[in-house]
Amino acid sequence: MQREVTFAGFGGQGIMTAGKLLALAGMAEGKEVAWIPSYGPEMRGGTAYCTVVIADRLIGSPIVNDPENVFVFNRPSLDKFGPRVRPGGVLLINSSLIDVLSERKDIEQTCVPCNDIANALKNGRSINLVGLGAFVARTTMVSLETQRAVLHKEFGKKGKESVLQAATEVFEAGVRAVLEGQGAKTP
Template structure:
C-alpha cells in the first residue's frame, strides 16, 4: 500500500464490526504502519448502524474523523445507505449480500458482493461473518499481508476459543478465496 487508506466497518451491533476493525488495526501496526481505530461517533450512532473507522497510513495520521473514506465494508442495509454514498470516487465497497439485496448504484467505485453470513454458516460458525468480510477486504486491497493477518487472528482470537479457531480459519480462507477470484477477473 501507499499513502493512507481509511476503511469503515459498519453493521448491526453484534455483527463483529468493531472486532474486524481492531484486528486490521493490530495487524497494520505490527507491520510498522501508523494506525487509528475510531468507534462510531456523533449522530452516525443513530439509525441502526454500529461502525468503526480504521485509518492505516505511512505518515502521521491527522484527522481521525473521515468525511469520505476510501473503503467501506457494510454488513446491513442501513450501513449501505449511510456509507455507500460517502466513499471516495475510485474507492472500494464490500457488501454483505447475505443480508443486503441491493447494490449502491454507484459506477465510480469497485463493488464486491460477499455473502458473509452464508459463508460463515457453511464454514461452521455463523459468528465468523466478520472474519469472512475482513479476509475479503484484505485480499482486495493488500492493505496488510495475509500471513500477518492470519498470525494476528490466531494470536488475538485463537487463544480464547481454541475449538472455534479451525472453523474460523476456514471462514477466513473462504472470504479470501472469493475476493481473489474477483480480483483475478472471475465471478464470485
C-alpha cells in the same frame, strides 16, 4: 500514504472486532494506525461502525468522511455509507443481507455473501471474519500473511485450538470468496 476503511453494520455483527483485528495487522506491519468507533446509543443494537486508518506517517484527522474503502454488512449501512466512498474506492457489500448494489459508477463494488459463507461452515456468528478475509484479500490494505499472523496471536490461546481453527476457517473462506470469485459477484 494513508489508507482507510469503514466497516458498518448492525450492533452484534462483530464490526468493531473486525476493525480492531485489521488495526492490529497494520501495527504489526510497523504502520501508524487508528481505530475510531461509533459510540453511545448507536452501540445498543442499532447501526455500528468503525473506521480504521493505516498510514506510514502520523495520522491527522481521525474523522474520515470519505473513506477509501467501505464494507457494509446491512442495508441501512449501504444507504448511509455507500455515498461516502471516495471516487475510485472500493465498496464491499454483504450480499447475504443486501440484495442491491450502489448506483454509483465511480467506485468498484464487490459482493461477499458473508452470512451464507459463515452459515455453511456452521459458524454463523463469525460473519465479521468472513468479511475481514474478503476485505484484506480485495484491498491488501495489509498483507494476508500479516492478518493471518494476527489471527493466530489473538485467537491462538492455549487449550482453545478449536477457536483458532474455526476463526481461520471462516477467514480463509472470505479470502477465497474474493480471490476465486466463489459466491462473489462483481458487476
